[in-house]
Every structure is written in C-alpha cells, then in structure tokens.
Amino acid sequence: MKIKIALAQFNTRLGDVKANLEKHMERIDAARKQGADLIIFPELSLTGYALQDLAVTSALRPHQEDPVYNELLHASKDIDLMVGFVHEDRRHRFYIASAYLSGGKTLHIHDKVYLPTYGMFDESRFFAWGDSVKAFDTRFGRVGMLICEDFWHASLPYLLWLDGADILLFASASPGRGLHESPRLSSSEWVEHTNRAYAGLFTVFVAHTNRVGYEDGLNFWGGSTIFDPDGNLVVRAPDFETSLCIGEIDLNQLYRTRTRLPILRDERTTLVQNELERILNIHD
Amino acid sequence: MIDLKINTTLAEKILTGFIKTELNRVGFNKTLMGLSGGLDSAVSLYLSAKALGPENVLAVRMPYKTSPQETLDDAQLMIDDLGVQSMTVEITDMVDPLIHYYDDMDKRRAGNIMARMRMIVLYDQSVPFNGLVMGTSNKSEMLLGYSTVFGDSAAALQPIGDLYKTQVRQLARAIGVPEKIIQKAPSADLWAGQTDEGELGFTYEAVDKLLYLLVDQRYPPESCVEEGFDPDFIEKVMRRMRQNHFKRIMPPIAKLSQRTIGYDFLYLRDWGT
Known part of the structure; x- marks a missing residue:
C-alpha cells in the first residue's frame, strides 16, 4: 500500500486562530488536489509558537461545538489531518497538542509531554504537560504522534514503537540556532540526524513537519522530512521556505526491511522492564 | 576550540528574511538607518537593500562639523554602489546649542548628545519616509555596553545583534561591502581620532574570542584562564558586561498590581501579526 503524505510548512499569525485556520484550509485543499492521503501541520499550527499570555486566549476545545475545530473535522472527511493547537481541557488546563482527524472524527489527541523550559524556552510557565503517550490505529496502520521536545527524549519514540506504531508523525516549531561554518544550522542538522536515527533504529517511517517564518527575533528553519524504515530520505522540504512538500511512502517496505533486519522481533522488552524496575527501585 | 567562522550564505538568508518578515508583519516595507561610513551600518544597509530592494531603503548621513570628509565619502560610495535612497542632515546646528549651554561639557557628553540627536533625526524621518529605523549594533558592542543608551x-530591529564584530566583518565581505570599509579601524566617530579599540583598551579580535567562551560556550572565568586568557582582561570584560547590562534591557517597572508589564504581562512584539 502506497500513501502520499503532505508536509505543510508555513508561517503563522501569532495568536490569530481564524487567520491560521484559513492557511490550513488552503493547504488542505492543495494537498487534496495533489492526491495526498494525509497532511501534517507543524506544532501549534493554529496559533503560532511563542504565545506567552496569548496561550489562554488562543486555546480551543477539540469537539464539534468549536467552530474552528468543527471546520477541520469536516475537512478531514476525505484527507487525514494532523493539526497543532492549544488544547484547553474541561478544568482549564492548557496543553500544546496535536490532533489526528480522519473521516470527520478525532482519532487521537496527543498533549506534549516534554515542555522545554530552559535557555530560550519557557513552555512550562504557560502550559500543562501531557502525561501519556499512545499509538493509535488509522486507515494506514498504527501511528504515533510527538511534538518537538517529545522526540528529544528517546523514551517516547521507543514507547510508541513498542505500542505498535509503524509511522511516527512529528510536529515542531523549532527555532533555528547554532550558526557555524556548516551550510545548515546546528539545530537543523541535529533534528535531521535524530529523525533518521529513529527511522533506522526502529525500522519505522518518520514524517516530520517543522514550520518556517519568524517570531520577533526567532527564525524557524523548516526542512521537513520523511525517512523510511531503512533510514533513507524520502523527501525533504527546503530550509526557511514556505512549502507543501509531498512524499510517497510504500508501507510494504516495513515487511521488506523487517525481514532483513528483525530489530523489532528481537527487542527484549521484559529485560527493559526488569532493568527499569531495578533502576527505579520499584521493589525496594 | 574557538571558531568564530560563520557560513555567510546562511547568515544572509536568515537575516534578510528577518528584516523583510519583521517589517512586513507590522505593516511596513521600508527602512532607514544612519550610515556612518563604518562597518556595522554598512552591513545593516547591504542586508536591508537585499531584503527590501534599494528603493525601499533610506541611508541618512548625519555629520557633525568635525566629522572627517572621508567618512562622508565612504558612505556615499556605498549609497552609489547600492542605489539606495539617501539624504544628508548635518547635526552641528542642532547639537551645538546644547553642547555650548554648559561650561563643564566634556567630549563624552558631547558624543552622547550627538548619538541621541542622530536618533531624533532618524525617528523623525521615519514618519515622512514611512519606514522603521534599522539597528546597526553588533553582539560585541552590545555585550560590552559600547553604545549610547x-x-x-x-x-x-537589530539584524546583526547576534554576530560578533569579527563575524560581521566576514558577512560584510560576502555581501559586497567595499573592502575599504571592511579594512577601516572601527570608530564611533564622536570625536577626531576616536577608535573603538583605542577607547576599549583591547582589540575586537581578542575580546570576541573571550566573549564567545564566556557567553556562547558558558565557560566559567577560571576555564578562560586555562585557555590562555589574562585574568585581568577577563575581569575587565566581565565588569563591562555587568555594569552595562541596563543598556540591554527595558527599564525595570516597580511592581504593585497583580499584573505588571514585563513580569506577568507577556507578549512578543509580533502579537497578533
């Protein structure tokens, strides 16, 4: 089975959900016309990234009664969507979230687990952290979603892999940093190496959408990619440019790679469990 | 290892994008700046012309009566090279009344008066030109506080505020700033014969390496000594950084209410854009 995945990298209007919804609808329409089965939007694609006090006023509740979310649900009837937004729960906690929408329904919402709060980042000042990571079933097989800092921690992709995910969908709003002699920023190189490593180590597909544009002095570097289970690059969007980049993946490659390289078969999860229990002193 | 070399193609890409986007999103497509004939304003000018087109950039020469003709000629060279818009506003008649108003005026105060008058001229011209004032400060001088608040x-906007002086020089070469400008001794030109390095007491070449370790690489001072830097030089630079920090931040607001600008009323400049 072959599917086409669209990576939508673009700039957002900071805190203006309606303007950003329009940008989503344009790209959904374009991706649909180009035969894409799934379109992946960056982290906080409906709001912009450095929200600070705008976090609470740009939040939404992911159900039909919300007009913005409802429009996205409708749009997901003939193309699957992964969108980024501020998720307000019933008790007024605010999360950085990505939702997977398909056939007019929400299949899964992932609340960002790791909120970077160091250096240039201040996320946990404004947001609550998610406390779970789960794979879920889609019409393309089992999938896992992570958001930016989530995949700077190897444990989360690992858990999704064990939970059955064969396609990892990553969204980020990664500020560019680390200018040296290299033609790419350190941050771009680091993220791409990591994504390639996850694809190869877990023999899965890794599709990553990163945004572009600027917020005050921060630049976002784009460079969205898809890697296949051999760790090979399927497609890469340009750095710093607005783009709708479409890559086709062949899900049968999972069979071919895993019969050659049965890393998943050989993974000793009980050993991992035992050692984690020992390390965490669970039986003390 | 201290390696201050930068990929100038990448720097140009990010900084021209920054200038264009950050002007456009607040409703502008033009910029103006003072053009002294020195390196920093030259780099801001060349980046702005590339980002916005030369017709959308206004270079303002603002000499005082003691400013050497050579600096005016150097500025003109770049104006002609790029085809940007330009104007010359001599500030002598504006600043001399204030300079001569006090008997105890000294050259540092006079220099600051000139720097602030140039700011007034630029912010005034920003209205008829319908553009925003482009900054020309680099990371070395910002960290050392070598500027007039x-x-x-x-x-x-400050497009080159995260590049050390020695990196600005690399970028200058790559974006076509004339070699004559790049080779000149850095000077604020506030009085005859003034040079940055003479006034600071060390070279940018030396201090940029130290700042890179202290700031970018988070070296404690004792590790900088191990790397071969003189302890007195380190102390002098760290004191300058500390004492001039007020120039890098907004003035503190005395907190009284539940929600105070800067502490718990937090928005980017780009709010809603």
Missing part, C-alpha cells in the same frame, strides 16, 4: 542603541 537611547542613541545608537535605539532601533526597531
């Missing part, structure tokens, strides 16, 4: 430090 509310003078040359006043700007809407």
Whole structure:
C-alpha cells in the first residue's frame, strides 16, 4: 500500500486562530488536489509558537461545538489531518497538542509531554504537560504522534514503537540556532540526524513537519522530512521556505526491511522492564 | 576550540528574511538607518537593500562639523554602489546649542548628545519616509555596553545583534561591502581620532574570542584562564558586561498590581501579526 503524505510548512499569525485556520484550509485543499492521503501541520499550527499570555486566549476545545475545530473535522472527511493547537481541557488546563482527524472524527489527541523550559524556552510557565503517550490505529496502520521536545527524549519514540506504531508523525516549531561554518544550522542538522536515527533504529517511517517564518527575533528553519524504515530520505522540504512538500511512502517496505533486519522481533522488552524496575527501585 | 567562522550564505538568508518578515508583519516595507561610513551600518544597509530592494531603503548621513570628509565619502560610495535612497542632515546646528549651554561639557557628553540627536533625526524621518529605523549594533558592542543608551542603541530591529564584530566583518565581505570599509579601524566617530579599540583598551579580535567562551560556550572565568586568557582582561570584560547590562534591557517597572508589564504581562512584539 502506497500513501502520499503532505508536509505543510508555513508561517503563522501569532495568536490569530481564524487567520491560521484559513492557511490550513488552503493547504488542505492543495494537498487534496495533489492526491495526498494525509497532511501534517507543524506544532501549534493554529496559533503560532511563542504565545506567552496569548496561550489562554488562543486555546480551543477539540469537539464539534468549536467552530474552528468543527471546520477541520469536516475537512478531514476525505484527507487525514494532523493539526497543532492549544488544547484547553474541561478544568482549564492548557496543553500544546496535536490532533489526528480522519473521516470527520478525532482519532487521537496527543498533549506534549516534554515542555522545554530552559535557555530560550519557557513552555512550562504557560502550559500543562501531557502525561501519556499512545499509538493509535488509522486507515494506514498504527501511528504515533510527538511534538518537538517529545522526540528529544528517546523514551517516547521507543514507547510508541513498542505500542505498535509503524509511522511516527512529528510536529515542531523549532527555532533555528547554532550558526557555524556548516551550510545548515546546528539545530537543523541535529533534528535531521535524530529523525533518521529513529527511522533506522526502529525500522519505522518518520514524517516530520517543522514550520518556517519568524517570531520577533526567532527564525524557524523548516526542512521537513520523511525517512523510511531503512533510514533513507524520502523527501525533504527546503530550509526557511514556505512549502507543501509531498512524499510517497510504500508501507510494504516495513515487511521488506523487517525481514532483513528483525530489530523489532528481537527487542527484549521484559529485560527493559526488569532493568527499569531495578533502576527505579520499584521493589525496594 | 574557538571558531568564530560563520557560513555567510546562511547568515544572509536568515537575516534578510528577518528584516523583510519583521517589517512586513507590522505593516511596513521600508527602512532607514544612519550610515556612518563604518562597518556595522554598512552591513545593516547591504542586508536591508537585499531584503527590501534599494528603493525601499533610506541611508541618512548625519555629520557633525568635525566629522572627517572621508567618512562622508565612504558612505556615499556605498549609497552609489547600492542605489539606495539617501539624504544628508548635518547635526552641528542642532547639537551645538546644547553642547555650548554648559561650561563643564566634556567630549563624552558631547558624543552622547550627538548619538541621541542622530536618533531624533532618524525617528523623525521615519514618519515622512514611512519606514522603521534599522539597528546597526553588533553582539560585541552590545555585550560590552559600547553604545549610547537611547542613541545608537535605539532601533526597531537589530539584524546583526547576534554576530560578533569579527563575524560581521566576514558577512560584510560576502555581501559586497567595499573592502575599504571592511579594512577601516572601527570608530564611533564622536570625536577626531576616536577608535573603538583605542577607547576599549583591547582589540575586537581578542575580546570576541573571550566573549564567545564566556557567553556562547558558558565557560566559567577560571576555564578562560586555562585557555590562555589574562585574568585581568577577563575581569575587565566581565565588569563591562555587568555594569552595562541596563543598556540591554527595558527599564525595570516597580511592581504593585497583580499584573505588571514585563513580569506577568507577556507578549512578543509580533502579537497578533
């Protein structure tokens, strides 16, 4: 089975959900016309990234009664969507979230687990952290979603892999940093190496959408990619440019790679469990 | 290892994108800046012309009566090279009344008056030109506090504020700034014969390496000594950084209410854009 995945990298209007919804609808329409089965939007694609006090006023509740979310649900009837937004729960906690929408329904919402709060980042000042990571079933097989800092921690992709995910969908709003002699920023190189490593180590597909544009002095570097289970690059969007980049993946490659390289078969999860229990002193 | 070499193609890409986007999103497509004939304003000018087109950039020469003709000629060379818009506003008649108003005026105060007058000229011209004032400060001088607060430090955007002086020089070469400008001794031109390095007491070449370790690489001072830097030099630079920090931040607001600007009323400049 072959599917086409669209990576939508673009700039957002900071805190203006309606303007950003329009940008989503344009790209959904374009991706649909180009035969894409799934379109992946960056982290906080409906709001912009450095929200600070705008976090609470740009939040939404992911159900039909919300007009913005409802429009996205409708749009997901003939193309699957992964969108980024501020998720307000019933008790007024605010999360950085990505939702997977398909056939007019929400299949899964992932609340960002790791909120970077160091250096240039201040996320946990404004947001609550998610406390779970789960794979879920889609019409393309089992999938896992992570958001930016989530995949700077190897444990989360690992858990999704064990939970059955064969396609990892990553969204980020990664500020560019680390200018040296290299033609790419350190941050771009680091993220791409990591994504390639996850694809190869877990023999899965890794599709990553990163945004572009600027917020005050921060630049976002784009460079969205898809890697296949051999760790090979399927497609890469340009750095710093607005783009709708479409890559086709062949899900049968999972069979071919895993019969050659049965890393998943050989993974000793009980050993991992035992050692984690020992390390965490669970039986003390 | 201290390696201050930068990929100038990448720097140009990011900084021209920054200038264009950050002007456009607040409703502008033009910029203006003072053009001294020195390196920093040259780099801001060349980046702005590339980002916005030369017709959308206004270079303002603002000499004082003691400014050497050579600096005016150097500025003109770049104006002609790029085809940007330009104007010359001599500030002598504006600043001399204030300079001569006090008997105890000294050259540092006079220099600050000139820097602030140039700021007033630029912010005034920003209205008829319908553009925003582009900053020309680099990371070395910002960290060392080698600037006049509310003078040359006043700007809407700071495109080269995260590049050390020695990196600005690399970028200058790559984006076509004339070699004559690049080779000149850095000077604020506030009085005859003034040079940055003479006034600071060390070279940018030396201090940029130290700042890179202290700031970018988070070296403690004792590790900088191990790397071969003189302890007195380190102390002098760290003191300058500390004492001039006020120039890099907004003035503190005395907190009284439940929600105070800067502490718990937090928005980017780009709010809603």
